[in-house]
Amino acid sequence: MEKLIGIIKTGSNSEINVYLRVKDGGATVVFRSSTMGVEGSEVSFPLAMLVELKKIVNVLEEEFVEKGHSEEFETRNELKERRQIVFSHPSEEEFARILDFYQIKWEYEPRTFPIEWDEDGNVTESFTPDFYLPEQDLYIELTTLKQSLVTKKNRKVRRLKELYPDVNIKIFYGRDYMKLLEKFDARKKEE
Amino acid sequence: MSSVPKHLIGDILFTEEQIKKRVREIGEAISRDYGGKPLVLIGVLRGSFVFLADLIRHITIPHSIDFIAISGYETGNRTEKTGVVKILKDLDENIEGKDVLIVEDIVDTGLTLGYLIRTLKTRNPSSLKVCALLDRKVRRIVELPIVYVGFEVPDRFVIGYGLDFKQNFRNLPFIALLK
Numbered sequence: 001m002e003k004l005i006g007i008i009k010t011g012s013n014s015e016i017n018v019y020l021r022v023k024d025g026g027a028t029v030v031f032r033s034s035t036m037g038v039e040g041s042e043v044s045f046p047l048a049m050l051v052e053l054k055k056i057v058n059v060l061e062e063e064f065v066e067k068g069h070s071e072e073f074e075t076r077n078e079l080k081e082r083r084q085i086v087f088s089h090p091s092e093e094e095f096a097r098i099l100d101f102y103q104i105k106w107e108y109e110p111r112t113f114p115i116e117w118d119e120d121g122n123v124t125e126s127f128t129p130d131f132y133l134p135e136q137d138l139y140i141e142l143t144t145l146k147q148s149l150v151t152k153k154n155r156k157v158r159r160l161k162e163l164y165p166d167v168n169i170k171i172f173y174g175r176d177y178m179k180l181l182e183k184f185d186a187r188k189k190e191e
Numbered sequence: 192m193s194s195v196p197k198h199l200i201g202d203i204l205f206t207e208e209q210i211k212k213r214v215r216e217i218g219e220a221i222s223r224d225y226g227g228k229p230l231v232l233i234g235v236l237r238g239s240f241v242f243l244a245d246l247i248r249h250i251t252i253p254h255s256i257d258f259i260a261i262s263g264y265e266t267g268n269r270t271e272k273t274g275v276v277k278i279l280k281d282l283d284e285n286i287e288g289k290d291v292l293i294v295e296d297i298v299d300t301g302l303t304l305g306y307l308i309r310t311l312k313t314r315n316p317s318s319l320k321v322c323a324l325l326d327r328k329v330r331r332i333v334e335l336p337i338v339y340v341g342f343e344v345p346d347r348f349v350i351g352y353g354l355d356f357k358q359n360f361r362n363l364p365f366i367a368l369l370k
Contacts, residue, residue: 101264102276102302103309104333136333170332 002030020047026124029053048126052112058083091142092130095172099133107132111139113167115159127156129169139169195359200350201368205342210352210366213341214242217322218249220339221292229253231284231291231316235307236260238296241353241361242324242341246294257282261307276306291316296353297325297344298337305333325349325366342366 006018010033017039019030027047033040045053062080065073073079085108087093092108099106109128116125129139141157143150150173157171205213221230230250234243236258247256260280291311298304304321311319322339329346344366350356351363360367 098264098302101274102306104302104305133332138332140332172330 005029024118026118026122028122046123046126048114048123049112051109051126051128055110088130089142095131095140095142099131104136105134107134113160113164115156115163125156127160129160137168139167141169141171143171143173199356199370200360200363201370203365203367204344204349205352205366207364210341210364211245214245214324215249217339217341218246218251221246221322222249222251224338225252225290227252228290229255231286231289232256232294232322233282233286233291233311234258234294235296235304236280238353238355238361239294239324242296243294246322255284257284257286259307261303263303276303278310286311286314286316288315288317290318291320292339293319293321295321295323297327297349298323298335299327299330301331301333301335304335308335324352325354 001023002019002021004017005020008016008018010016014033014035017032017034019032021028021030021044028044029047029050030042030044032042062076064070065079066076070079073082085096087096087108096106096108109130110132112126112128114123114126116123118124129141131140131142132138133140141153143153153171157169160167160169230252232243232247232250232254234240234256237260240258243256247254258280259278259282262277262279264276293304293307293311295304298321308319308321319336320339321335321337323337324341325344326337326340326342327344327346348356348369349366350360350369351366353361354366355361356369360369
């Protein structure tokens with residue numbers, strides 16, 4: 001099943017139609033060229049790699065600015081400063097603030113790891129750890145409160161460790177972590 | 192003045208005797224490892240002062256002590272910028288060219304100590320290592336050169352022997368869980 005989710009006009013008679021294709025339980029984003037209403041060649045990528053696509057778009061945006069094509073930004077840094085990181089959960093935002101406080105360099109969701117493939121080799125499941133600390137070469141995953149999500153994440157982290165043994169990752173259970181910080185905070189505030 | 196909330200004292204993790212024995216062992220190890228070289232012990236305020244006071248009584252080589260205090264992160268302030276960690280009380284001694292051992296009460300994520308190590312390294316000590324009474328490894332984010340460890344502790348809040356909760360319990364001779 002395909003659902004048209006967007007049309008990118010590329011010329012007076014040409015466009016790229018963007019579809020979400022759901023097939024055999026897997027979801028794919030399809031870019032298909034169209035000239036005068038007749039569809040032609042296509043490029044597709046697994047929906048599971050969406051975060052990677054976002055990252056590529058960010059890089060393309062920066063290149064666009066760097067080459068002087070942007071009317072909005074003059075420099076790459078200007079763009080980066082304006083680009084707001086949208087955290088998925090308040091605990092992630094708090095964690096980022098803690099890292100900033102202690103002057104630890106961090107990147108938010110910089111890499112997606114494919115962890116499951118179908119018989120044709122297409123990625124059906126991926127995992128994007130919340131943070132990467134380049135100086136520590138460490139990925140960090142914060143969990144939410146929902147036990148069902150914790151179980152799912154634990155499984156993903158286990159799978160990631162199996163497939164990528166060289167990748168260092170730690171999982172922090174959000175509630176416990178924030179609880180500890182509150183106590184830590186209580187200890188320090190009194191001083 | 193309100194009374195000490197004794198009902199918050201949970202299970203004892205390490206008794207007074209266990210702590211005494213371990214502190215003596217660490218003191219002896221430090222004396223052995225540093226040989227005759229003069230050593231600067233830096234206590235991180237405030238939690239480490241009890242441990243440091245007992246520890247130096249088992250160190251038999253020449254040494255001096257100094258203290259440092261740094262600000263901690265405060266949670267819950269989501270609308271304002273929290274800024275960055277700061278030194279609240281700096282060292283009185285110059286540590287350039289000296290062997291330095293940071294003495295901590297408890298190492299957790301390593302964020303605080305990591306900052307401290309980065310800062311002190313810029314002062315060019317001859318060596319810079321860490322001695323921690325308690326190590327809560329499970330939460331470590333920043334790896335650190337911890338050479339001497341008293342005890343490993345579980346992922347729980349602990350009190351006693353210098354470690355407080357709202358300024359209470361530092362005077363306990365043992366280390367216990369906070370209820």
